[in-house]
Each structure stands twice: as structure tokens, then as C-alpha cells.
Amino acid sequence: MAPLDDEPELRAGLARAGQSHLLRFWPQLEPAERAALAETLRALGAEELGAHCRRAAQTYAREQQEEEEAGGHPEGLAGRLQPVPPEFFGSVARSEPATLERWEEEGLRQISQGKVAVLLLAGGQGTRLGVPYPKGMYDVGLPSRKTLYQLQAERIRRVAQLAGEKFGTSCKVPWYIMTSEFTLGPTEAFFRDHDYFHLAKSDVVLFEQRMLPAVTFDGKAILDGKGKLAMAPDGNGGLYRALADNKILEDMERRGIRYIHVYCVDNILVKMADPVFVGFCVSKGADCGAKVVEKAYPTEPVGVVCSVDGVYQVVEYSEIPSEVAEMRNPDGRLTYSAGNICNHFFTLDFLQTIAEKFEPQLKSHLAIKKVPFVDEVGNRVNPLKPNGIKLEKFVFDVFQFSKNFVAFEVLREEEFSPLKNADPASKDTPTTARRSLLSQHYRWAQKAGARFMDSQGHPIPEIQSLSGDEEPPAVCEISPLVSYFGEDLEQYLNAKEVQSPLLLDESQAEALRQA
Structure with a gap:
């Protein structure tokens, strides 16, 4: 659609799109408000806006019908599912130490050569967490008071340091952060x-992902204010269009990047540019990989990485029939155990192919939401029940286009503790995230030989099999600048008596080393 600089052309375009109601309050708007609304509509384009609204309404109607007909499960899905074959499935827990070391060395080699970048998906708002700012800025209450962004930045610095030291180079890991209008x-x-x-x-x-209008169930874009559309990010699958729109792929190519580690902002335990994961994927010649955790129980509400009719994808837990979810292998493990944690590996070539060829084919998913709106007389209404549709694309929907897909299973207590809900919810809260990290660091310190003392100088009894769900007996936080994933701590902690709480930052580590 050509730029629309005056009201008649604006009205004509919206009329063709079936969205004339968006100018209902035009006469009441100030010049600046008119200009802002016109700019939004210009950026969307009348034709694309109309297509988006029709697609949202049609998708909603189709899924409602399919759900009624299938009783919640796609017909015949049970016979179409297959787990990831063993030859394309790696595991931290089931691999020999020498194999893990080989994968880690390969990952560090690629990092040392400047071929690895990390890409953060950070376009969502902290609505469920109950904060008005991006999740990455959140402080879960660690002794250091570090935010998620700071922890991740320091892990990037440390893994680059490790790679440089091992291969005698000076290297860096570029950090790409996809934001939205809300978080940029x-x-x-x-x-x-x-x-x-x-x-x-x-x-x-x-860089910024696209925003898309929220739509009523009958296909009308929703006004959030008299001169403002209700907009929402286009989901983490909006990544692929955003990479192209913002020329990020060209930037990666210019830097010599070949491999990209993609992750979500809210996982406090995320291993940035994980050398083991990168090395595994590179060793397997993969163009696309998914890091997964073993499902805790058959009905755990987490999507499962598997294939349907030979095509890799993530199948939502609600779509898997109970008899399939409960299937077990001879070793007793769940057959469909690969829980998706939004942690992925891509080659640059693969991302370029997706952006240039396959992005338009990605499925749009429905999110049914309570969307504030202005009524016909201009009063703003906060609905009590869902009234609108937000269309999203999912980052994992590109698995289907992979020519060599792999999955890599890691230990949940070591690598996955998301921050989604405010305290006092039962899971994925600041409390559970903080506890997961401090439990991990306690295990690292204990393995390195530390002996914890209380404030009175009395020994604190050790716990030998501490999980991420338990409060550690001693408080210990280890800076990522001291240790990326528990490595090299013996020089500071072996046979040392340390007082809880311990904040092992660079200065404290050096003091302990010399003690």
C-alpha cells in the first residue's frame, strides 16, 4: 500500500480492509495523535492489516471447530509420533566424560575462532511477573543483587575467556538481543x-521484532485508545522476519559468525554459547538443534520435541494422548521425554534459508487474551473475560525445515529454571529461580572441596544430593567471572573453611587462592 498522507486515502484503504472503525474517533484526535495513528496504519499497510485480521478470525474459528471435533487431540496423532532417534540425540547424563570433553573442546574451538554468537529472545513483557520493565532487568534477590542481564553478560565474558585461554587467542562472542516496542x-x-x-x-x-494488532473474534482490529491500536509482539517466532528486517544476518556474516545459540531471557541457569551444546551440534553436522530436559512426569505441562509424520516439531503436552505420554522405554524412561526449554542451535546458513524462503510458511498460533479497548463512545474498558486474539509465531516451528536436526538433553537442575510468575506462585518464581542458582553454586563449591561454617564458626552439615528444588544448607553465590560452569574452583575452595553466606567474586576468589 502506498503511503497515506491524508484522511480520504486513509479511509479508503481501511474501508477496503474492512477496518473503517479504526478512524471512529479521528475528529476528536489532536494533530499529533492523528499523525501517530496514520504512521502506525501506514507501517502496517491496509492490505496486510486486512489479511492479518481475516487470518486471525479464520484461525480462531478453525481451531474452535477442530477442538470440538477432536476432543482436544488431533485425530490419529498417537500413530504419527516418533521420538528423536538415538543417533540424533545427545545427553549430558548418558555420555562418557571423554565424549563431553570432546564436544566442549570443539565448542570452545569455534568460539575461539569468532564463529559463535548468542541471540536473546527478550520481546515479552513481565506481565505475569508483575513488573513494568523487561524481565532481564529483574533481580531475584541473590546476595550480589545481580540481574538476569548481568549474569548473562558475565557468562559471555567468561566463556570467551575460557576459549581464548585454551586456544591462545583473543576472542569475543557477539550478543544479539531481540526486543519489542515494549522492551527496546x-x-x-x-x-x-x-x-x-x-x-x-x-x-x-x-533489534526490534514486529508488533501486530490484537483482533476481535470476528476479525476487527482493536483500539487500545481513541487514536491507538492494541498491539502485541509477533511471538518469539517473529525472530526470523526481524533478522531480515533489521539486517542482522548480514551483520553476522560480516563478523564471520557461523553458529548461533538462541535462548529465552527468563532462564536464570542458561549457559551462554554453551560449548558442549555447540560442540555436539557442530560434531553432528547439525543445521538446527534443540536443548531439552527430561520430563519430570508424563503429564508435565511442557511441549515435547519429537517428529510427526517424519517432521520434527514441538508437540504441546495437551495434544498428546495420555496413553502416548505414559509410554516408557525398556530402561523405564519416558519414550516422549524431550521437554522443550526454548534453547536452540542454528547455523547461519539455516537462518538465512528460513528468512529468505520459509518464514511466510510458518504457522500462526492463537493467543486468546483480555485486551483493553475503547468502546463505541470512547470509554476505555478492561474486559473481565477474553475478548481478543493475538497471533504469534513460535521460534521452534522452523524445526520442520531442518536437513539435519538434533536434540541435546541436559540436567534440569543444572540448566533450566525459568522466571515467569510472581511470588508466591508455586513454580517459576523469583524464589525458585534464586534457590536453583544458589543450590547449583553450593553443589559446585562442595565438589571443589569447600567446608562451610556458620556465623559462629561451627561446621554446617553437608547435603550430598542436593536438588535444585531444595534450599541449600549454606548460601553460596559464585560470580560467572570466576567460574562459567563450576570449573577451576578447587584453587580457591579446596579444603578451605568459608563462612556462609559466601559471595565468591573475583576479589574474594583471589583472597582465598592466596590464603
């Missing part, structure tokens, strides 16, 4: 105010 400004300001956590500013690349 605060995230930019946060990084600027914290001096990019001592990463080079040029190596922290922020």
Missing part, C-alpha cells in the same frame, strides 16, 4: 547505564 527503550537505557556490563558496545546488538 528500557533495555537500551539499562545497558547504557551499566556500561554494557563491560562488554564492547559494538558487540551488543539490539
Whole structure:
């Protein structure tokens, strides 16, 4: 659609799109409000806006009908599912130490050659967490008071240091951060105010995903205000269009990047540019990989990485019939156990192919939401029940286009503890995230030979099999700048008596080393 600079053309375009109601309050708007609304509509394009609204309504109607006919499960799905074959499935827990070391060395080699980048999906708002700012800025209450962004930045610095030391090079890991209209400004300001956590500013690349209008069940774009559409990010699968729109793939190619580790902002235990995962995927010649955790129980509400009719995808837990979810292998493990944690590996070539060829084919998923709106007389209404549709694409829906897909299973207590809900919810809260990290660091310190003492100098009894769900007997936080994943701690902690709480930052580590 050509730019629309005046009201008649604007009205004509919206009329063709079936969205004339969007100018209902035009006469009441100030000039600046008119200009902002016109710019939004211009950016969307009348034709594309109309197609988006029709697609949303049609998708809603189709899924409602399919759900009624199938009783919640796609017909015949049980006979079409297959787990990831063993030859394309790696596992931390079931691999020999020498194999893990080989994969880690390969990953560190690729990092040392400047071929690895990390890409953060950070476009969502912290609505469920109950904060008005991006999740990455959240402080879960660690002794250091570090935010998620700071922990991740320091892990990037440390893994680059490890790779450089091992291969005698100076290297860096570029950090690409996909934001949205809601999170871009605060995230930019946060990084600027914290001096990019001592990463080079040029190596922290922020870009913005698209926003799409929320739509009523009958296909009308929703007004959030008299001169403003209700908009929402296009889901983490909006990544692929955003990569193209913002010329991120060209930037990666210019830097010599070949492999990209993609993850979600809310996992406090995420291993940035995980050398073991990267090395596994590279060793297997994979173009696409998914890091997974073993499902805790058959009905755990987590999507499962598997194939349907020979095509890899994530099948939502609600779509898997109970008899399939409960199937077990001879060793007693669940057959469909690969729980998706939104942690992926892609080659640059694969991402380029998706952006250039397959992105339009990605399925749009429905999110049924309570969307605030203005009524016919201009009063803003906060609905008590869902009234609108938000269309999203999912980052994992590109698995189907992979020519060599692999899955890599990691230990949940070591690598996955998401922050989604506010306290006092039962799971995925600041409390559970903090406990997961402190439990992990306690296990690392214990393995390194530390002996914890209380404030009175009395020994604190050890717990030998501490899980991520338990409060550790001693409080210990280890800076990522000291240890990326528990490595090299013996020089600081072996046979040392340390007082709880212990914050092992660089200065404290050096003091312990010399003690």
C-alpha cells in the first residue's frame, strides 16, 4: 500500500480492509495523535492489516471447530509420533566424560575462532511477573543483587575467556538481543547505564521484532485508545522476519559468525554459547538443534520435541494422548521425554534459508487474551473475560525445515529454571529461580572441596544430593567471572573453611587462592 498522507486515502484503504472503525474517533484526535495513528496504519499497510485480521478470525474459528471435533487431540496423532532417534540425540547424563570433553573442546574451538554468537529472545513483557520493565532487568534477590542481564553478560565474558585461554587467542562472542516496542527503550537505557556490563558496545546488538494488532473474534482490529491500536509482539517466532528486517544476518556474516545459540531471557541457569551444546551440534553436522530436559512426569505441562509424520516439531503436552505420554522405554524412561526449554542451535546458513524462503510458511498460533479497548463512545474498558486474539509465531516451528536436526538433553537442575510468575506462585518464581542458582553454586563449591561454617564458626552439615528444588544448607553465590560452569574452583575452595553466606567474586576468589 502506498503511503497515506491524508484522511480520504486513509479511509479508503481501511474501508477496503474492512477496518473503517479504526478512524471512529479521528475528529476528536489532536494533530499529533492523528499523525501517530496514520504512521502506525501506514507501517502496517491496509492490505496486510486486512489479511492479518481475516487470518486471525479464520484461525480462531478453525481451531474452535477442530477442538470440538477432536476432543482436544488431533485425530490419529498417537500413530504419527516418533521420538528423536538415538543417533540424533545427545545427553549430558548418558555420555562418557571423554565424549563431553570432546564436544566442549570443539565448542570452545569455534568460539575461539569468532564463529559463535548468542541471540536473546527478550520481546515479552513481565506481565505475569508483575513488573513494568523487561524481565532481564529483574533481580531475584541473590546476595550480589545481580540481574538476569548481568549474569548473562558475565557468562559471555567468561566463556570467551575460557576459549581464548585454551586456544591462545583473543576472542569475543557477539550478543544479539531481540526486543519489542515494549522492551527496546528500557533495555537500551539499562545497558547504557551499566556500561554494557563491560562488554564492547559494538558487540551488543539490539533489534526490534514486529508488533501486530490484537483482533476481535470476528476479525476487527482493536483500539487500545481513541487514536491507538492494541498491539502485541509477533511471538518469539517473529525472530526470523526481524533478522531480515533489521539486517542482522548480514551483520553476522560480516563478523564471520557461523553458529548461533538462541535462548529465552527468563532462564536464570542458561549457559551462554554453551560449548558442549555447540560442540555436539557442530560434531553432528547439525543445521538446527534443540536443548531439552527430561520430563519430570508424563503429564508435565511442557511441549515435547519429537517428529510427526517424519517432521520434527514441538508437540504441546495437551495434544498428546495420555496413553502416548505414559509410554516408557525398556530402561523405564519416558519414550516422549524431550521437554522443550526454548534453547536452540542454528547455523547461519539455516537462518538465512528460513528468512529468505520459509518464514511466510510458518504457522500462526492463537493467543486468546483480555485486551483493553475503547468502546463505541470512547470509554476505555478492561474486559473481565477474553475478548481478543493475538497471533504469534513460535521460534521452534522452523524445526520442520531442518536437513539435519538434533536434540541435546541436559540436567534440569543444572540448566533450566525459568522466571515467569510472581511470588508466591508455586513454580517459576523469583524464589525458585534464586534457590536453583544458589543450590547449583553450593553443589559446585562442595565438589571443589569447600567446608562451610556458620556465623559462629561451627561446621554446617553437608547435603550430598542436593536438588535444585531444595534450599541449600549454606548460601553460596559464585560470580560467572570466576567460574562459567563450576570449573577451576578447587584453587580457591579446596579444603578451605568459608563462612556462609559466601559471595565468591573475583576479589574474594583471589583472597582465598592466596590464603
